Amino acid sequence: MNNKEKLRKAGLRPTKQRMIIADILLDGINRHFTAENLQNEINSSGNSMSIATIYNCLKKFRNCGLIKQVESSKDTAIFDTNINQHHHFLDEETGELIDIENDEVNLHKLPKIPQGYLNNGVEVLIKIKKQV
Amino acid sequence: MNNKEKLRKAGLRPTKQRMIIADILLDGINRHFTAENLQNEINSSGNSMSIATIYNCLKKFRNCGLIKQVESSKDTAIFDTNINQHHHFLDEETGELIDIENDEVNLHKLPKIPQGYLNNGVEVLIKIKKQV
DNA sequence: AAGTAGTTTAGAACGATTTTAAAGTAAAAA
DNA sequence: TTTTTACTTTAAAATCGTTCTAAACTACTT
Incomplete structure (x- = not known):
């Protein structure tokens, strides 16, 4: 299943921004990351995105079960692609x-x-x- | 062992402010609380304290092992008197x-x-x- | 093609926590 | 005791991660 289908199946409209993030996160590799880490990856991939969109996206992805948020008392939210x-x-x-x-x-x-x-x-x- | 001795043993100077907090927290009852919860308790006890002092104190108490901080991804730090x-x-x-x-x-x-x-x-x- | 509902955005706002720097206080030294 | 020193408290400002706002945009439906 490609990322567009994954988003649709999760009930999310496959917008340009969500596809960029899905292409980075949903590659089957397990990783931990913060919103800021992700923004850096987006920038490195030649794209750019408002930090508000990144937070929106991460929240939606988390609520749909595409990613998880780790329970940790760090000051910055840590997400996990291993669901x-x-x-x-x-x-x-x-x-x-x-x-x-x-x-x-x-x-x-x-x-x-x-x-x-x-x-x-x-x-x-x-x-x-x-x-x- | 009284609270003054507990603080000394933990390597903390028993200041007026730390004693007020120790009297609230170190009573042997297990509880979860935030910095704001604690400030309310301090106020209810007829005392008052700068929020900066409360944060300083909680950090010191935690580092000395007098209290614990719970691992949780809530936006507010949660402390625990059950060590x-x-x-x-x-x-x-x-x-x-x-x-x-x-x-x-x-x-x-x-x-x-x-x-x-x-x-x-x-x-x-x-x-x-x-x-x- | 037009409508509508959902999405993105920059920038402002927010809330928890930390920093600043000046005044205060506990303990150590004289 | 008095003096000295190092540590502590404080209000206020600053910081930082995150959310909100409201206007512009875009995907999907009709």
């Missing part, structure tokens, strides 16, 4: 994130989900720090 | 956090920590959403 359930190592000093595939973690026992709620995804974060 | 390793349910709609005690989760298998790094704490986040 499968998976986990992360986080170096709190540098903010660097490293993927952990889902099958590398085995959650033997999970608590009961609170009454009236549904499980909407489990994320394991292993904080790491450089050895001294 | 033991534990986990959270997160309602992404409302931002509500619910504690999960460490023994309610059983991590049967963990990935190898990357070369040159040390494990610095594991956090499990279970995202939940309201049933419709």
Whole structure:
């Protein structure tokens, strides 16, 4: 399926701007990035786009499940092109994130989900720090 | 150990402002809060404090391990008085956090920590959403 | 071809947090 | 004790990521 079809299937109009972003992000390679990182990539690809459009796009893509947003208390939002359930190592000093595939973690026992709620995804974060 | 001793032990000068905050936070009750929540509590207790001091204090307390900061991609930093390793349910709609005690989760298998790094704490986040 | 609903944009606005620099205070030294 | 020193607090300004505004634009429908 090409990117235009992917956008349509997600219920998004395939505008010029969304196609530029889709061409960068939806290439099957897993990566973590910020809005600013993406703007730099867009610029490097010979295009340009308002930062407001980039934020709009990322929000739409995230809400449609085309990308994910990582849970992290950094000051800048970090997005992830890997939309499968998976986990992360986080170096709190540098903010660097490293993927952990889902099958590398085995959650033997999970608590009961609170009454009236549904499980909407489990994320394991292993904080790491450089050895001294 | 009283709060003045706790601050000294943590390497922090027990100033008037830090004592006010310690008296609110270090009472053994687990809670999640933002800088603004804390300022409201300070005001309710008949005291007042510059927001800059509150941020300074929270950063120091966090760096000393007197409190923790929760990993969450909310726009506002959330702190936690429960400094033991534990986990959270997160309602992404409302931002509500619910504690999960460490023994309610059983991590049967963990990935190898990357070369040159040390494990610095594991956090499990279970995202939940309201049933419709 | 015309209409309409959704999209993009620059720039302003916003909200959380940090910085600045001056005044204040706790602890150490004399 | 007094003095000195280093650390802390503060209000206000600055910063930074993100969202809003409203006007121009564009994809899709009729």
